[in-house]
Amino acid sequence: MNRSIKKVAVLGSGVMGSRIACHFANIGVDVLLLDIVPRELLPAEEAKGLTLQSDVVKNRIVNTSLETALKTNPSPIYSKSYVSRIATGNFDDNMKDIGDCDWVIEVVVERLDIKKTVFDQVEKHRRAGTLITSNTSGIPIHLMAEGRSADFKEHFCGTHFFNPPRYLELFELIPTADTLVEVVDFLTYFGDKMLGKTVVLCKDTPAFIGNRIGVYSMLALTHLVEKLGLTVEEVDKYTGPAMGHPKSATFRTADVVGLDTLVNVANGLDQNAPDDEAKGVFQLPDYISKMVENKWLGEKSKQGFYKKEKDDQGNSVILSLDLQSMTYKPQEKVKSSTLEATKPVEDIRKRMKVYEQGTDKAATLFRAMHYPLFEYVSHRVPEITDDFYRIDDAMRAGFGWELGPFEVWDALGVRETIDKIKNEEKRLPGQRGEVAVWVQEMLDAGFESFYSIVDGVKNFYDSTSKQYKPIPGAADLIVLDHLADSKTVWKNSGVTITDLGDGVINCAFHTKMNTIGGEVIQGINKALDLAEQEYRGLVITNDGKNFSAGANIGMIFMMAVEQDYEELDMAVSMFQNTAMRIRYSSIPVVVAPFQLTLGGGCEFSMHADFVQLHAETYMGLVEFGVGVIPGGGGSKEFALRASDEYKPDQIVQNTLKDRFLTIGQAKVSTSAVEAAELGYLQPGKYAITMNRKRLLADAKAKVLELANAGYVQPAPRKDIKVLGNQGLGIVYVGASSMRAGNYISDHDKKISEKLGWVMCGGNLSAPTEVSEQYLLDLERKAFLELCGERKTLERIQHMLTKGKALRN
Known part of the structure; x- marks a missing residue:
């Protein structure tokens, strides 16, 4: 089918919806951004004699959301002139206008009943063949499609952008059993070429791929902090750029994302992934529960793992949370011989080996977080994906890791690491130090690494055919490395x-x-x-x-x-x-x-x-x-x-x-x-x-x-x-x-x-x-x-x- 996207409707103008709308405007697509109408007037509106039927009131929520998005830094839009590509409206008056849209993206609140109500309206006004997707991060995609028409189901799937959509490359694509193959193929093409994303095909499993692995990794660290007696500053120093992770590392990232968001995903995984052998990791340490009770949620509440205050001289200082006393204190300078040893090593793969072989607290944490991570991701194949390389893609594109977990495992040596995984003392809840059978089968068959470069093309070990296969699309790329x-x-x-x-x-x-x-x-x-x-x-x-x-x-x-x-x-x-x-x-x-x-x-x-x-x-x-x-x-x-x-x-x-x-x-x-x-x-x-x-x-x-x-x-x-x-x-x-x-x-x-x-x-x-x-x-x-x-x-x-x- 010869399909093109000229106009998109984005239903829901919150933090994600308004920014998704901006990114579609960035690539030259006309956008219809809609949201609900307000239920009551603001004092300023009453003073002007406006009513709930006034157009300016009806579109207040959507227009305010878009204005807020456009004021953020970094900006969600390439050029101020591109804002003209976005038309705003409301569900009551403008839902009928989705009839001339090629793609309808639902981005309303994370409640299945509300999403189904919105899809009732979409079903009435969309034309046959229009793409419909949901930007949910946790609700099973197949549940949203229940009760819909055959044409709706065939053109429906999940398309999960990561926030902020302009800058984070991950675009998770989650089809249902009814989604047409041609729809999946088109969205894969469009996400890659037009939106500039790393498209990761996911199964309809809890939290999909990015958040399943990413939240596991972050929560594993929250447990290790207690086991190893680490401070907030130490964790962020050890798990930052030296490890190939973003500067915001672990706890600063949690503050930016919002601790409540992290906890909601963790609770969802604890409830919805009953067969996950490491589900105990998703149960929160006491200090996290106390932070949530105190509403120390990060930047949105002005304090989380870090807190900004004025000192006696009126200068801004950033304090860190003492996880033992649950009080804020001046940050301490973190020193590490292992980090010093990694500094001159530019090659990230070689740096991982240097990091692993250290003898101080940084190296101990490196081993204690990576060995269980290797075990965990090995068992997610084929649960969340049949192809392990998609896990690496998701972690690089969605969480800013330079190397995905299987790439780090390759850098350390797959065979050499097996015994280390078995013998790791700082084991996390539910983990036994045993990797999945397919990894051992790979080694027994003589394949010593998960990846192999053949004639400049990246190949991966396919556990089904038990041989190396080119990563789809890799032959179209030129990678100097x-x-x-x-x-x-x-x-x-x-x-x-x-x-x-x-x-x-x-x-x-x-x-x-x-x-x-x-x-x-x-x-x-x-x-x-x-x-x-x-x-x-x-x-x-x-x-x-x-x-x-x-x-x-x-x-x-x-x-x-x-x-x-x-x-x-x-x-x-x-x-x-x-x-x-x-x-x-x-x-x-x-x-x-x-x-x-x-x-x-x-x-x-x-x-x-x-x-x-x-x-x-x-x-x-x-x-x-x-x-x-x-x-x-x-x-x-x-x-x-x-x-x-x-x-x-x-x-x-x-x-x-x-x-x-x-x-x-x-x-x-x-x-x-x-x-x-x-x-x-x-x-x-x-x-x-x-x-x-x-x-x-x-x-x-x-x-x-x-x-x-x-x-x-x-x-x-x-x-x-x-x-x-x-x-x-x-x-x-x-x-x-x-x-x-x-x-x-x-x-x-x-x-x-x-x-x-x-x-x-x-x-x-x-x-x-x-x-x-x-x-x-x-x-x-x-x-x-x-x-x-x-x-x-x-x-x-x-x-x-x-x-x-x-x-x-």
């Missing part, structure tokens, strides 16, 4: 160049935060040399957490402090020349940024033939924060783009002003869409990939498209119109007025004037056409002069030591 060493063309300490096949190579940098220093510049130029000599095109991207945090300012700081300006001039010149080579090479170059793309990473993107970027790309020229202007071609590039935007019938200074302020205010986009709105991307020269896992494959495809279209090497520009003194006057007056109003410092004023000097082409008596190289020379000169300023060095040092900007 999965490509064999034989595909490595060249490498140095900071860069690896990889043959992607079909005449395309990739240049990946892997320095700390993927900052750009000498080794990265060398690597990019080597990649360009190789591509021009032997290949059809080049992709620049990597598998890191961020594309690039910008130039290596530590290197710049050392050169500036030592006043080695010749060396610094050469380094900046190399940076500029590399950006220009990206633009003017003889082969197509596609840069594929994602997440943080700052400074030099942004400049390289701005010079690419095409930018294939992930929807969650936070791009910006942020050099003002360290006391300089963009020196890798960014200042030149904005002058060039302003020139191309000048029109005879407009005030050209306004165009220059907009470009100038984007750099001067160090604006960073909150999405790929906003990156285009800020001018970092050019119309027709970028495309957005919704699913991060598909970014490299999409970028490679774009290189081949450009090559097949007969790519022609462009020529450097010599026709850039700059305004000279006509523009400089505006810049200087603006900077002076901002300084007079105390909005900026003296040093900010100096940087602003330097940037204006570059973008206006220097001291020219009239608007003039200049070359790119002319502007690059001005840019480099201004950059070097600013590096000689004491206040710039103070800013760079502050960024290096504190990790944030200093406005001096």
Whole structure:
């Protein structure tokens, strides 16, 4: 069936419903967001003479919910302009309007009777073939379908988004026995390609996959805290990034999610999973019960495992809960020899082994939480899923783990860990130290790991066929970590160049935060040399957490402090020349940024033939924060783009002003869409990939498209119109007025004037056409002069030591 989604109805505008509506608007779908009508007037409404029949009153709940969602930070929507795609209404007046929707998503409260009442109305107004799904996190899907028509049942299933829906990748898909296969296939495709999600097919079991394993893991830790005598701070230090988990770790996560939410899921599992051998884990420790009784639920109640207070000096301090006395106390600094040993180990799999082999409390906790977890997840196959890799997918996408439990087990060695699981002393309620039979059968058959990489494709051990099989869809992806060493063309300490096949190579940098220093510049130029000599095109991207945090300012700081300006001039010149080579090479170059793309990473993107970027790309020229202007071609590039935007019938200074302020205010986009709105991307020269896992494959495809279209090497520009003194006057007056109003410092004023000097082409008596190289020379000169300023060095040092900007 040829199905498309042009309009979606979201029924229920609470925290999840309003944000789901925003994410559908993000991808270009029209949304009808509905909710109930109020039962009574607010005092302000009464004062205005409104009634319960007034439209503004009827839609108060839905409109307030949407407004609240749009004010949250981070935002649920890519661009403010996208809000126009969302129409609001109420169940009484607008349920009939779902008749022209392609998909109806129910997101009302977690009560089966209420959901069934809503579906009664949906059944009356939907057209045949319309998709209907529920975003429940706990109610069995098949119970909601009872009593519905055959067409309703065939097009109905669960689609469980995780909160916040824009940012968390997990999208659980839970069909019933009646759901058509084509509906499951379509939702799998749409969730992956259009919504950018990791789609995990689940069985209709309690809490599905993500919450079943995630809540088990969190509650297991709450029991281990007592067994091991750990503090709140210790648990969060040990179970954070070092372990491959988010910074919020365990208890901070519980505070954010809300302890009541965690307890509700735990109670539901305790009641609805009677055959779970470890159901005792879902029974709450005393201190959790006391916290719930005290309504210490986390951020929503202003205190949970942590509490923010003012000290005697009026400064905000965060206290932690002493689980013994149930009182709040100042946090203690946590030290661990095991954590210190893991710090230099970048490879997460190797780090897991180092963590396991430690001898302190951190390592004891690591073993005590992972060995029972391995046992637990092994027994969930085939109960909650026939394919264990879906558990790993769910934990990575829904809970932010770098590795799922089976991937960690692989890293530690499956066979080597079996005896450790049996002998773990800190056993959790109901667990016996025995893994599922299928794991032992796998080992007995000679398969030593759950996963295997074959020809760059990730395979998993299928317990039914008792052999490795490709993970569905994996062949469509390109994962640099999965490509064999034989595909490595060249490498140095900071860069690896990889043959992607079909005449395309990739240049990946892997320095700390993927900052750009000498080794990265060398690597990019080597990649360009190789591509021009032997290949059809080049992709620049990597598998890191961020594309690039910008130039290596530590290197710049050392050169500036030592006043080695010749060396610094050469380094900046190399940076500029590399950006220009990206633009003017003889082969197509596609840069594929994602997440943080700052400074030099942004400049390289701005010079690419095409930018294939992930929807969650936070791009910006942020050099003002360290006391300089963009020196890798960014200042030149904005002058060039302003020139191309000048029109005879407009005030050209306004165009220059907009470009100038984007750099001067160090604006960073909150999405790929906003990156285009800020001018970092050019119309027709970028495309957005919704699913991060598909970014490299999409970028490679774009290189081949450009090559097949007969790519022609462009020529450097010599026709850039700059305004000279006509523009400089505006810049200087603006900077002076901002300084007079105390909005900026003296040093900010100096940087602003330097940037204006570059973008206006220097001291020219009239608007003039200049070359790119002319502007690059001005840019480099201004950059070097600013590096000689004491206040710039103070800013760079502050960024290096504190990790944030200093406005001096």
